[in-house]
Amino acid sequence: MSVEPRDQKSVPDLLSGLLREATELFRTETRLIRSELSDKMTQLQVGGGSIAAGAICLLVALIVLAQALVIALTNVLDIDGGWAALMVGAVIAIIGVILLAKGKKELEPTNLVPERSVEQLRKDTTMVKEQSR
DSSP: OOOOOOOOOOHHHHHHHHHHHHHHHHHHHHHHHHHHHHHHHHHHHHHHHHHHHHHHHHHHHHHHHHHHHHHHHHHHSOOOHHHHHHHHHHHHHHHHHHHHHHHHHHTOGGGGSOHHHHHHHHHHHHHHHHHTO
C-alpha cells in the first residue's frame, strides 16, 4: 500500500491563499449585494410609479362615481343630497384607510431587504471562519 505524497505548502502560503480567496469571495458577495440592491431600487421605482399613475386614474373615477352614487341615493332613498354625500364619503374614507394601511405595510423596510445576499454572506462568513481554524 503506497501513500501518494501530498502537496506540501508552508503555513504562510496557506494563510496567504486563504486570505486571497476570502478577499475574492467578499468582493464577489459585494457585487451580488450591489446587484440585488439595484434590482430592489428599480422594483421600488417601478412600483411607485405604477401606484402613482393608478392612484390618479382611480381618483378621477372615484370622484365621478361618488357623485353618481350621491345622486342615485338622493333619488332612490328620497333623502337630502347632503346626507347622501356624507354616507358615500364615509364609505370611501373607510376604504381609503384600509388601502393606505396595506400600502404602508408593503413598503416597510423589512420587505425591501436583499434576503438572498444576506443569507449568502452569512454562509460565506461561517465557511471562512471554519476554514481559518
